[in-house]
Amino acid sequence: MAQHFSLAACDVVGFDLDHTLCRYNLPESARLIYNSFAQFLVKEKGYNEGLLTLTPEDWDFCCKGLALDLEDGTFIKLAADGTVLRASHGTKMMTPEALTEAFGKKEWRHCVSDKRCTSDKPGVSDIPCCSGKCYFYDNYFDLPGALLCARVVDSLTKQNRGQKTFDFWKDVVAGIQHNFKMSAFKEPGMCPSHHDRETSP
Secondary structure (H helix, E strand, C coil): CCCCCCHHHCCCCCCCCCCCCEEECHHHHHHHHHHHHHHHHHHHHCCCHHHHCCCHHHHHHCCCCEEEECCCCEEEEECCCCEEEEEEECCEECCHHHHHHHHCCCECCCEEEEEEECCCCCCCCCEEEECCCEEEECCCCCHHHHHHHHHHHHHHHHHCCCCCCCCCHHHHHHHHHHHCCHHHHCCHHHCHHHHHEEECC
């Protein structure tokens, strides 16, 4: 954090969930989030221990705006009109030929063409809404989850020799419920993120 900090110089002040004014160390918080969920899946749900090991290059997968197809484990990057710009099965990127064969120029199957989701971002038009069979990773706190889920898909595909459909999302939700208990925000000792903050002077 800067040596000299003044609230008077700020146009907007944002507060964390527990009303702590903070500046996140994103690389460290990403590792904390990933590790906490990976440990839950391995220790509590019996997933492969390989999920606990990461290389710096693994983080290159993370990209805001990814959508996960909860049925087949495909990660999608969508254009504004709902068509697919690029895709990967788990972390394995699809070739342009495979992308064209799978999606062509059609709207992604989970998009609802007769509904639009408004965007408050300048210059961004409304985009097609999507069904409940996908999940969007649209912020920095979600991105470690995208990497973890992609690696889960890789692991299950390898373990089950080309598995086509997946049912791991319920375990991810269980991990969220386990790691983000509201009571933890009332008891500082229970909330690991308290140790990763730079609070205001």
